[in-house]
Amino acid sequence: AQSVTQPDIHITVSEGASLELRCNYSYGATPYLFWYVQSPGQGLQLLLKYFSGDTLVQGIKGFEAEFKRSQSSFNLRKPSVHWSDAAEYFCAVVLFNTNAGKSTFGDGTTLTVKP
Amino acid sequence: GAVVSQHPSWVICKSGTSVKIECRSLDFQATTMFWYRQFPKQSLMLMATSNEGSKATYEQGVEKDKFLINHASLTLSTLTVTSAHPEDSSFYICSAARGTGSYEQYFGPGTRLTVT
Numbered sequence: 001a002q003s004v005t006q007p008d009i010h011i012t013v014s015e016g017a018s019l020e021l022r023c024n025y026s027y028g029a030t031p032y033l034f035w036y037v038q039s040p041g042q043g044l045q046l047l048l049k050y051f052s053g054d055t056l057v058q059g060i061k062g063f064e065a066e067f068k069r070s071q072s073s074f075n076l077r078k079p080s081v082h083w084s085d086a087a088e089y090f091c092a093v094v095l096f097n098t099n100a101g102k103s104t105f106g107d108g109t110t111l112t113v114k115p
Numbered sequence: 116g117a118v119v120s121q122h123p124s125w126v127i128c129k130s131g132t133s134v135k136i137e138c139r140s141l142d143f144q145a146t147t148m149f150w151y152r153q154f155p156k157q158s159l160m161l162m163a164t165s166n167e168g169s170k171a172t173y174e175q176g177v178e179k180d181k182f183l184i185n186h187a188s189l190t191l192s193t194l195t196v197t198s199a200h201p202e203d204s205s206f207y208i209c210s211a212a213r214g215t216g217s218y219e220q221y222f223g224p225g226t227r228l229t230v231t
Contacts, residue, residue: 032218043121043208044159044222051218090158094218102149103210103220105158 002027004093006106013081014114021076021109023091031093033074034103035065038088047089050074061085086113118142119211121223128199128230136194136226138209144189145211149220150182153206165192199230 005024013019025031032051036044048059055067065076074091091106118141128134138148147166151159163173163184171184181203183195192211196203206227210220 034219036222041206041225041227043119043224044210046219046221049219102161102164103159104161107158110156 002095002104004091004104004106006089006091006109008109009107010110010112012112012114015083016080019076019078019081019085019111021089021091021111023074023076023106025072025074025091025093027072027093027095029095030069031095033065033067034092034094035059035063035074035076036090036092037061038090038108040087044090047076081111081113083113083115086111117213117221119145119209119221119223121207121209121226123226124224125227126229128228130200130230131198133195133197134199134228136196136207136209136228138192138194138211138223140190140211140213140221143211143213145192145213146189147212148186148192149210149212150184150192150194151208151210153208153225155206159208162194196228199228201230204228204230 003026007022034049035047038044047063048057050057050067058064063078067074088108090108092103120139122137150162153159162177163171165171165184165186167186173179186192208225210222212220
């Protein structure tokens with residue numbers, strides 16, 4: 001079945017430490033890939049996206065993600081986490097040739113940052 | 116650019132009444148808008164895809180008669196929850212895709228609906 005998986009429900013890191021959030025997808029073809037961040041009671045903010053080309057993409061707030069076709073993964077990374085990064089993170093995919101923008105989201109990963 | 120607003124940001128209504136939520140693209144034309152529902156600590160669940168000038172396409176399991184969607188212009192889509200019940204209480208988020216064939220969507224800030 002087609003799906004998006006975020007294996008880690010909750011991650012806690014210390015401020016200043018590095019971060020990696022995992023995302024795997026299961027589709028017949030390479031979808032368009034996105035990472036969003038959501039603060040409590042807020043909408044979603046796009047961190048970065050991958051459509052094609054360079055498999056390492058840079059986003060806002062110092063985030064980057066690497067697309068690995070062989071692993072069907074699109075993991076999000078940040079070298080040094082700030083307390084303000086505490087939030088919910090969602091990986092999403094859009095299939096090529098579907099309704100424009102129709103997204104499927106992973107279950108999300110809650111990031112807690114320790115001082 | 117690419118700002119999407121929602122109104123109201125939160126609403127409380129009594130069981131049995133209807134409530135309308137607006138989603139507007141402020142600085143671009145949105146051929147397609149999407150409505151999502153999000154329960155606490157859960158992911159976004161797509162409810163329907165709204166295309167300007169045509170009927171919305173609902174996801175499996177979403178009641179069309181309960182969640183009425185209208186996309187009357189390229190900048191406005193509305194979601195009306197009819198005969199609301201406490202189980203309809205949720206966070207509703209809309210998003211808009213800019214232009215035809217755009218695979219990137221822009222999200223509104225969400226509307227918190229509480230049905231008492």
